Amino acid sequence: MHLAYPAVLAALLFCVGLYGVLARRNAILVLMSVELMLNAVNLNLVAFDVWLRDTLHSGQALTLFTIAIAAAEIGIGLAIVLAVYRNRGTSDIDRLRDTAETDEAETLPDDAETAPGQADGQTGKTKKAEATT
Amino acid sequence: MTTTTLAALVPLLPFLGALGGLAVGRTAPGFVRPLAILPTLTAAVLAVLVAVRQGGGRAIDAATQLTPTGSVPIDLALHLDGFAVLVAVLVTVVATCVQLYSTAYLRDDARYPSYAALVSLFTSAMLLVVYSGDLMVLLVGWEIMGICSYFLVGHYWETPEARAASLKAFLVTKLGDVPFLIGLFALAADTGSFRITKILAAVANGGLEHPTLIALLLLAGVAGKSAQFPLHTWLPDAMAGPTPVSALIHAATMVAAGIYFVARLLPVFAASGAALVVLAVMAAVTMVGSGLAALAQDDIKRVLAYSTIGQLGYMSGALAVGDRGAAVFHLISHGAFKAVLFLAAGVVIHAAGTNSLAAMSRMSGLARRIPDAYWTMTVALLALAAIPPFAGFFSKEAVLVAAEHTALGDRTAAPAAAGWTILIAGLLAAVLTASYAVRLWLLAFRGRGAEVPDHGRQPLAMTSVLWILAVPTIGFGLTAGILGDWFDGHALTPSLTTAVLSTGVTLVGGLVTYGAWRHTTALAARTPIGAVAAHPGAEPALVEAEAMTSHTAAYGTIADAPDPADPGRLLLGPLHRHAVTGFHLDALYTALFVRPVRAAARLVRFLDREVVDTYVNGTGAVTRLLGTAVRRAQTGNVQTYVSALLAGSLALAIAAVVFANVNAGS
Numbered sequence: 111m112h113l114a115y116p117a118v119l120a121a122l123l124f125c126v127g128l129y130g131v132l133a134r135r136n137a138i139l140v141l142m143s144v145e146l147m148l149n150a151v152n153l154n155l156v157a158f159d160v161w162l163r164d165t166l167h168s169g170q171a172l173t174l175f176t177i178a179i180a181a182a183e184i185g186i187g188l189a190i191v192l193a194v195y196r197n198r199g200t201s202d203i204d205r206l207r208d209t210a211e212t213d214e215a216e217t218l219p220d221d222a223e224t225a226p227g228q229a230d231g232q233t234g235k236t237k238k239a240e241a242t243t
Numbered sequence: 244m245t246t247t248t249l250a251a252l253v254p255l256l257p258f259l260g261a262l263g264g265l266a267v268g269r270t271a272p273g274f275v276r277p278l279a280i281l282p283t284l285t286a287a288v289l290a291v292l293v294a295v296r297q298g299g300g301r302a303i304d305a306a307t308q309l310t311p312t313g314s315v316p317i318d319l320a321l322h323l324d325g326f327a328v329l330v331a332v333l334v335t336v337v338a339t340c341v342q343l344y345s346t347a348y349l350r351d352d353a354r355y356p357s358y359a360a361l362v363s364l365f366t367s368a369m370l371l372v373v374y375s376g377d378l379m380v381l382l383v384g385w386e387i388m389g390i391c392s393y394f395l396v397g398h399y400w401e402t403p404e405a406r407a408a409s410l411k412a413f414l415v416t417k418l419g420d421v422p423f424l425i426g427l428f429a430l431a432a433d434t435g436s437f438r439i440t441k442i443l444a445a446v447a448n449g450g451l452e453h454p455t456l457i458a459l460l461l462l463a464g465v466a467g468k469s470a471q472f473p474l475h476t477w478l479p480d481a482m483a484g485p486t487p488v489s490a491l492i493h494a495a496t497m498v499a500a501g502i503y504f505v506a507r508l509l510p511v512f513a514a515s516g517a518a519l520v521v522l523a524v525m526a527a528v529t530m531v532g533s534g535l536a537a538l539a540q541d542d543i544k545r546v547l548a549y550s551t552i553g554q555l556g557y558m559s560g561a562l563a564v565g566d567r568g569a570a571v572f573h574l575i576s577h578g579a580f581k582a583v584l585f586l587a588a589g590v591v592i593h594a595a596g597t598n599s600l601a602a603m604s605r606m607s608g609l610a611r612r613i614p615d616a617y618w619t620m621t622v623a624l625l626a627l628a629a630i631p632p633f634a635g636f637f638s639k640e641a642v643l644v645a646a647e648h649t650a651l652g653d654r655t656a657a658p659a660a661a662g663w664t665i666l667i668a669g670l671l672a673a674v675l676t677a678s679y680a681v682r683l684w685l686l687a688f689r690g691r692g693a694e695v696p697d698h699g700r701q702p703l704a705m706t707s708v709l710w711i712l713a714v715p716t717i718g719f720g721l722t723a724g725i726l727g728d729w730f731d732g733h734a735l736t737p738s739l740t741t742a743v744l745s746t747g748v749t750l751v752g753g754l755v756t757y758g759a760w761r762h763t764t765a766l767a768a769r770t771p772i773g774a775v776a777a778h779p780g781a782e783p784a785l786v787e788a789e790a791m792t793s794h795t796a797a798y799g800t801i802a803d804a805p806d807p808a809d810p811g812r813l814l815l816g817p818l819h820r821h822a823v824t825g826f827h828l829d830a831l832y833t834a835l836f837v838r839p840v841r842a843a844a845r846l847v848r849f850l851d852r853e854v855v856d857t858y859v860n861g862t863g864a865v866t867r868l869l870g871t872a873v874r875r876a877q878t879g880n881v882q883t884y885v886s887a888l889l890a891g892s893l894a895l896a897i898a899a900v901v902f903a904n905v906n907a908g909s
Contacts, residue, residue: 210879
């Protein structure tokens with residue numbers, strides 16, 4: 111079999127996965143897309159291993175390794191998504207923006223006494239604290 | 244134990260006492276008083292033992308080197324000669340008396356533990372200066388005394404006077420210490436050693452290349468420590484400290500250190516005639532100026548402070564004519580009677596409730612309330628005024644005899660000009676000394692007016708030490724015949740001419756003051772003066788601190804009171820106005836040094852706040868601005884980040900490919 115077929119298939123799979131990671135809103139679908147990208151890479155590894163006639167079959171070995179890592183990773187990832195969903199009632203990536211920089215965080219500790227926005231900053235912090243518990 | 248071991252223990256014991264006092268002061272207050280008194284008392288016993296064993300014979304030298312210190316070695320050396328052992332006895336005895344006195348004087352003071360520890364440390368530093376045979380080790384003691392005086396003078400730091408006085412004492416003495424240090428280095432560079440014995444041997448062989456420069460540099464430090472003109476201004480202000488501290492500083496430690504240092508290194512100074520003349524002029528100005536100023540002071544302790552300056556002038560005068568035996572003789576007898584005067588003044592201030600002589604002259608019966616202080620102070624004032632047969636007479640005579648011999652050319656250790664200067668200034672100062680001593684006595688104990696209120700019995704710890712110290716005040720002068728052998732071997736006995744002359748002028752000064760007092764005392768009833776702080780049950784120090792504060796509040800200054808009944812005012816006439824302020828020397832220093840320094844400080848502050856800070860703040864502001872711009876990218880959406888990551892990786896990959904091709908093509 112010519113190398114072009116698996117290579118093109120892998121590229122297509124990778125692009126589908128990339129689209130999913132960048133465009134899907136549901137965290138589970140994003141994780142699935144990541145799996146697609148990983149498998150595209152796996153396909154490439156196996157194909158090139160065969161094409162290069164590697165006596166040690168390092169490409170296949172690495173693929174097995176990647177599959178094992180991916181299984182572990184998806185387990186943790188799904189557990190996180192589950193925990194986030196239980197807390198927030200959503201697993202929508204667009205709504206999980208706690209790490210965004212806001213203007214409330216601009217007040218520094220040293221000018222907190224003089225700044226009038228101190229109270230706002232504190233309520234912002236407490237809001238965040240409530241959100242994460 | 245060998246004499247050397249005993250001598251090493253003498254400075255060590257008060258030092259350990261100070262450490263112990265500081266360590267347990269807070270946790271075990273019961274140990275503070277034993278820790279303050281016992282080490283000093285033991286040191287006094289040991290110092291007497293060392294003096295007896297040394298016996299004025301050959302100097303005992305012992306040295307050990309802890310570590311090599313480069314080109315000029317520094318040794319832990321002891322040099323015990325007649326001067327050292329006798330001064331050490333004075334220091335330890337006075338320090339023991341002061342510690343005993345303080346237990347009563349500051350009995351309820353919250354800061355007593357640290358106070359007692361500092362007094363012990365002060366004593367130990369002075370003993371180090373006295374016994375040390377190495378100039379660098381001596382300097383360590385010298386500087387520890389400087390910092391201890393700062394803490395002790397500022398003991399009542401709640402009052403602004405004490406804060407200012409402690410800073411002034413520290414800064415003025417440091418001003419002299421800088422040239423002093425340079426002088427020590429120059430001396431070591433010329434002679435190749437810090438050991439006193441080696442330096443003196445080198446000087447004897449003519450090894451000194453710059454004798455005048457070195458002597459003048461060292462004199463600056465001596466003038467600062469021993470309160471000689473023009474660096475004496477810290478001493479009167481140092482009266483803002485507690486009375487026992489004044490007694491310690493004035494009698495045994497600190498001011499004695501400068502005189503003692505010159506006595507130790509007299510051959511270095513004697514190598515330069517110019518330096519001796521400078522010392523003589525300094526001593527003469529100090530003697531006469533301080534005598535005039537003492538006559539005008541209203542605070543009883545300030546009178547005594549100026550009198551100390553004057554007596555130190557006598558000692559430097561003796562050194563200027565090259566007779567260190569007379570100088571140290573006067574140092575020791577002065578130490579005894581000045582300690583009595585200060586400690587008795589503390590009792591007087593407590594009993595009268597004021598430190599103002601003007602207020603005391605309007606009370607009667609003070610002498611009956613405090614007979615111990617009255618009698619000991621009378622004796623000490625007689626000694627101060629050099630009335631035979633008290634100690635001050637013999638020691639002052641020794642100074643004047645040395646000056647007379649130098650002036651007439653019988654002794655050639657110093658230029659005749661120095662001899663004449665000291666002789667004339669000494670006789671003039673004798674008149675003034677008698678005058679202010681009589682004025683002090685009359686105003687304090689012969690006041691007329693309302694009876695002094697009863698402020699309770701004076702504690703035994705305070706009155707007993709007065710009598711202990713009164714013994715040498717009365718009897719020490721009689722040892723003049725044998726004391727010469729302990730020192731350089733010069734006779735210290737008075738000669739008939741100077742004895743008659745100085746006693747004559749003393750009597751004249753005293754009688755004139757008495758006459759002036761008889762004349763003015765009638766005016767006292769017309770102008771009532773009196774601000775009295777009375778705390779019969781409280782510790783005496785509290786009364787003193789309040790009296791000092793109220794003096795400024797009542798009369799405007801700490802030195803003067805508007806009292807027309809003051810005989811000093813009549814005697815000094817138009818000079819009185821100037822004498823009260825110490826001849827405007829403080830104002831002069833303010834104009835010359837304080838204001839330029841303040842202006843420079845303002846300039847530096849301006850440069851710091853307006854120029855340097857602009858750049859610092861600018862750096863911060865720019866960074867913050869950039870940070871604000873970058874933060875806009877932090878949206879919290881993970882997918883945006885991944886998109887940016889992808890775009891970046893693509894851009895890098897394309898760039899890598901393009902560059903690879905370009906490089907391959909070239």
